[in-house]
Amino acid sequence: MSTTNNVVKLAARPVGAVKDSDWQFAQEELRALGDGEIQVKVLFTSLDPAMRGWINEGESYMPPVAVGETMRALGVGRVIASNNAGFAVGDHVSGLLGVQEYATSNGQGLFKVDPRMAPLPRFLGTFGMPGLTAYFGLLDVGQFKDGETVVVSGAAGAVGAVVGQIAKARGGRVIGIAGGADKCRYLIEELGFDAAIDYKSENVAQALAKHCPNGMDVYFDNVGGEILDAALTRLAVGARIVICGAISQYNNKEAVKGPSNYLSLLVKRATMKGMVVGDYYGRAGEAAQALAGLAMQGKLKAREDIVVGLENFPRAFNMLFSGENNGKLVLQVAAE
Amino acid sequence: MSTTNNVVKLAARPVGAVKDSDWQFAQEELRALGDGEIQVKVLFTSLDPAMRGWINEGESYMPPVAVGETMRALGVGRVIASNNAGFAVGDHVSGLLGVQEYATSNGQGLFKVDPRMAPLPRFLGTFGMPGLTAYFGLLDVGQFKDGETVVVSGAAGAVGAVVGQIAKARGGRVIGIAGGADKCRYLIEELGFDAAIDYKSENVAQALAKHCPNGMDVYFDNVGGEILDAALTRLAVGARIVICGAISQYNNKEAVKGPSNYLSLLVKRATMKGMVVGDYYGRAGEAAQALAGLAMQGKLKAREDIVVGLENFPRAFNMLFSGENNGKLVLQVAAE
Numbered sequence: 001m002s003t004t005n006n007v008v009k010l011a012a013r014p015v016g017a018v019k020d021s022d023w024q025f026a027q028e029e030l031r032a033l034g035d036g037e038i039q040v041k042v043l044f045t046s047l048d049p050a051m052r053g054w055i056n057e058g059e060s061y062m063p064p065v066a067v068g069e070t071m072r073a074l075g076v077g078r079v080i081a082s083n084n085a086g087f088a089v090g091d092h093v094s095g096l097l098g099v100q101e102y103a104t105s106n107g108q109g110l111f112k113v114d115p116r117m118a119p120l121p122r123f124l125g126t127f128g129m130p131g132l133t134a135y136f137g138l139l140d141v142g143q144f145k146d147g148e149t150v151v152v153s154g155a156a157g158a159v160g161a162v163v164g165q166i167a168k169a170r171g172g173r174v175i176g177i178a179g180g181a182d183k184c185r186y187l188i189e190e191l192g193f194d195a196a197i198d199y200k201s202e203n204v205a206q207a208l209a210k211h212c213p214n215g216m217d218v219y220f221d222n223v224g225g226e227i228l229d230a231a232l233t234r235l236a237v238g239a240r241i242v243i244c245g246a247i248s249q250y251n252n253k254e255a256v257k258g259p260s261n262y263l264s265l266l267v268k269r270a271t272m273k274g275m276v277v278g279d280y281y282g283r284a285g286e287a288a289q290a291l292a293g294l295a296m297q298g299k300l301k302a303r304e305d306i307v308v309g310l311e312n313f314p315r316a317f318n319m320l321f322s323g324e325n326n327g328k329l330v331l332q333v334a335a336e
Numbered sequence: 337m338s339t340t341n342n343v344v345k346l347a348a349r350p351v352g353a354v355k356d357s358d359w360q361f362a363q364e365e366l367r368a369l370g371d372g373e374i375q376v377k378v379l380f381t382s383l384d385p386a387m388r389g390w391i392n393e394g395e396s397y398m399p400p401v402a403v404g405e406t407m408r409a410l411g412v413g414r415v416i417a418s419n420n421a422g423f424a425v426g427d428h429v430s431g432l433l434g435v436q437e438y439a440t441s442n443g444q445g446l447f448k449v450d451p452r453m454a455p456l457p458r459f460l461g462t463f464g465m466p467g468l469t470a471y472f473g474l475l476d477v478g479q480f481k482d483g484e485t486v487v488v489s490g491a492a493g494a495v496g497a498v499v500g501q502i503a504k505a506r507g508g509r510v511i512g513i514a515g516g517a518d519k520c521r522y523l524i525e526e527l528g529f530d531a532a533i534d535y536k537s538e539n540v541a542q543a544l545a546k547h548c549p550n551g552m553d554v555y556f557d558n559v560g561g562e563i564l565d566a567a568l569t570r571l572a573v574g575a576r577i578v579i580c581g582a583i584s585q586y587n588n589k590e591a592v593k594g595p596s597n598y599l600s601l602l603v604k605r606a607t608m609k610g611m612v613v614g615d616y617y618g619r620a621g622e623a624a625q626a627l628a629g630l631a632m633q634g635k636l637k638a639r640e641d642i643v644v645g646l647e648n649f650p651r652a653f654n655m656l657f658s659g660e661n662n663g664k665l666v667l668q669v670a671a672e
Contacts, residue, residue: 060603229594243602258565258594266579266610267396274602 001039001081005030007070007100008313010055016253017321018052020314023071030102038087040077040103040110043336044306045313046124047329048074048158049222049320052250061276071099071313074129076113076120078336087112094123099313101333117292119304125158125328126302127291133244133277134162134220135287141275142218142242146171149212151231154222154247155196156183158328161302162291163220164193169299175211177204177227179323186326190301205230215239215268224249225257232261241265241272251321303327337375337417339366343406343436344649346391352589353657354388356650359407366438374423376413376439376446379672380642381649382460383665384410384494385558385656388586397612407435407649410465412449412456414672423448430459435649437669453628455640461494461664462638463627469580469613470498471623477611478554478578482507485548487567490558490583491532492519494664497638498627499556500529505635511547513540513563515659522662526637541566551575551604560585561593568597575606587657639663 004027011024033039054072055065065072075097079087084107087093095110097103113123125131137159138144150167154160155176164174164187175195176187184196197207204227208216215236221228224246231241249256265272280287294300305325307316310333319325340363347360369375390408391401401408411433415423420443423429431446433439449459461467473495474480486503490496491512500510500523511531512523520532533543540563544552551572557564560582567577585592601608616623630636641661643652646669655661 224599243598245602246599249599255596256599258596258598260591260594262579262594262598262608263560263582263585263592263610265608266581266612269610269612269615271607271609272598272601273607274599274605276602276605279605 001030001033002041002102003030004028005100005102006310007098008310009070010065010067013057013067014055017251018055018314018317022055023314025311030104033081033083033104036084036106038079038084038105038107039081040093040097040105041080042075042077042097042101042103042333044076044121044124045097045099045310045331045333046074046128047316047320047325047331048129049245049247049250051317052321061278072096073099074124075103075333076123077103092120094128099310099331101310118295121304121306121328121330121332122302124330125304126162126295126300127288129277130158130328131162131291132280132284132287133275134159134166135291136277136280136283137220137242137244137275138163138166138218140280141273142220142240144170144172144218147173148217149173149175149214149236150218150220151175151177151208151212151216151234152220152222153177153199153227153231154245155187155193156326157222159244160220160222161187161191161327162300165191165294165300166290167218168192168194169294169297175208175216177223183326199227205233208234212236218242220244221246223247224259228259229261232259232264235264235268235270237268237270239268239270241270243272243274247321305329306332308332337366337369338377338438340364341366341436341438342646343434344646345406346401346403349393349403350391353587354391354650354653358391359650361647366440369417369419369440372420372442374415374420374441374443375417376429376433376441377416378411378413378433378437378439378669380412380457380460381433381435381646381667381669382410382464383643383652383656383661383667384465385581385583385586387653388657397614408432409435410460411439411669412459413439428456430464435646435667437646454631457640457642457664457666457668458638460666461640462498462631462636463624465613466494466664467498467627468616468620468623469611470495471502471627472613472616472619473556473578473580473611474499474502474554476616477609478556478576480506480508480554480576483509484553485509485511485550485572486554486556487511487513487544487548487552487570488556488558489513489535489563489567490581491523491529492663493558493661495580496556496558497523497527497663498636501527501630501636502626503554504528504530505630505633511544511552513559519662535563541569544570548572554578556580557582559583560595564595565593565597568595568600571600571604571606573604573606575604577601577606577608579608579610583657641665642668644668
């Protein structure tokens with residue numbers, strides 16, 4: 001059991017893009033474990049676009065991280081001390097561990113993961129929150145039906161890549177939108193997407209018109225902004241738009257750009273629905289089974305982009321918004 | 337049977353607000369009736385916000401009215417000549433009769449109305465397309481459940497007034513948004529709404545916070561723009577937004593104002609869904625029965641604002657967008 005802990009705290013509430021000075025590195029003494037508590041050595045910390053929302057002021061689906069508080073993050077770690085019969089030393093667990101070296105927890109909200117099943121970082125991606133988001137977002141919120149046309153933005157990201165592969169495995173036609181030729185090639189050559197649109201070099205609305213001559217049945221949106229507006233011009237009648245995120249808008253200093261073409265919802269009798277993955281934790285087993293099944297058939301590929309060292313958290317965090325990362329972005333905090 | 341016909345044609349495709357010069361009055365010879373055709377003397381012509389969309393260029397749920405074509409409009413009239421066994425001289429009919437004195441039709445899309453049941457203009461309002469829109473918009477698209485809180489914009493209009501009264505009759509709590517103290521008083525005193533917000537003199541977001549402390553379950557939107565954005569700040573978890581129209585945006589010369597607060601859909605797991613009433617024509621009987629039942633119980637009040645004379649069509653049309661009309665706006669083209 002360790003007694004000192006390096007942590008990353010929120011130093012200031014950021015305006016627009018997050019600056020290094022918005023974070024504070026601190027060293028803290030760890031108190032003795034209470035009854036029912038465990039100590040977890042954090043191995044991998046997840047970097048997710050939703051974290052940008054957690055550090056904004058104001059009401060959301062979770063209370064904001066307070067200034068001076070340890071930054072909230074999902075992670076995977078190993079139990080190194082336990083006063084809780086549910087967890088043994090050596091168990092690997094995943095959950096909200098925070099951006100720090102050691103997490104003290106009563107075990108609530110943590111679940112065990114099996115490192116023989118997949119590399120640990122994958123429990124923060126395909127087999128973690130992004131995988132759950134993709135599964136329930138596409139099937140439950142998006143009501144995807146076999147054979148439909150699906151367009152997904154942020155397609156090379158942790159959520160988007162899983163959305164596209166589930167849809168492909170179920171007979172869908174899948175078009176991914178991503179930034180850069182490398183990511184687009186990856187979508188088609190590695191993940192088997194039918195088409196990919198490089199928003200950095202193509203006119204998205206025109207490309208969608210080309211690739212979805214009959215419109216799209218599901219649009220899974222991770223980015224918002226101009227790309228959401230372009231997608232709205234190409235809906236099929238009865239289309240469903242899943243609002244999963246809006247990564248293009250999270251660093252805005254001004255008001256979010258609302259989708260000017262939202263009246264297409266009327267013309268196309270379409271639905272735009274928001275989702276928060278936490279609502280589906282009770283059904284996580286269903287998704288885990290389906291995703292593991294796909295993975296065993298070779299139909300669910302994944303890649304992780306791993307940045308090493310707690311001290312690199314600020315830089316890694318901003319990679320999410322510049323689109324620099326290739327695959328699920330994870331911070332390696334410690335070796336086993 | 338008449339042989340000359342005064343008609344109002346679309347003279348130019350309007351940009352922004354519709355000008356008098358965008359309409360053209362013409363007199364035409366009426367041809368002899370063919371087999372299966374009827375001639376209808378138009379008595380009342382409906383003025384509906386959707387008509388602004390019909391004269392825009394571009395794809396929508398109906399082809400646009402062409403320049404030079406008789407303006408499309410719903411109306412009620414009386415059959416004055418018939419070569420169709422389904423319609424007798426003297427029958428009253430409702431349907432797309434156009435902005436003109438006489439309509440020639442094969443009867444398709446026309447249905448008979450009974451003037452003993454209600455004053456004829458009401459078949460263009462409560463017992464017509466606006467009533468159907470309100471009924472299916474609230475119950476089918478909006479999935480209203482007994483006891484929920486409903487907010488409706490354009491609340492004193494033809495659709496909004498019916499939405500609120502159906503919800504009240506089913507145990508809902510209803511807040512209407514309308515322009516001006518008179519309309520607000522009407523909503524509360526005549527229609528029995530729980531509260532009314534005058535968008536011309538109140539801060540809508542603040543007023544919604546006051547009247548919906550627990551958020552709204554259904555927001556029925558007829559207006560779009562700033563009011564839609566305000567409503568998005570007060571959604572209950574799982575709220576449904578019905579996009580029925582966007583009267584504040586129809587005369588825009590620039591891009592429509594998209595709802596900046598659309599990410600509330602995510603935070604509140606809410607749904608925004610568009611509707612086109614034509615999709616429900618097959619179920620019109622269900623709505624007619626329910627609405628007639630409410631009316632007989634005194635729970636469905638209506639008022640019409642009648643402008644007399646075909647020559648006043650251009651002025652009456654613009655009243656829709658200035659909010660000058662009190663109740664369902666109808667043009668009286670002829671007496672019986």
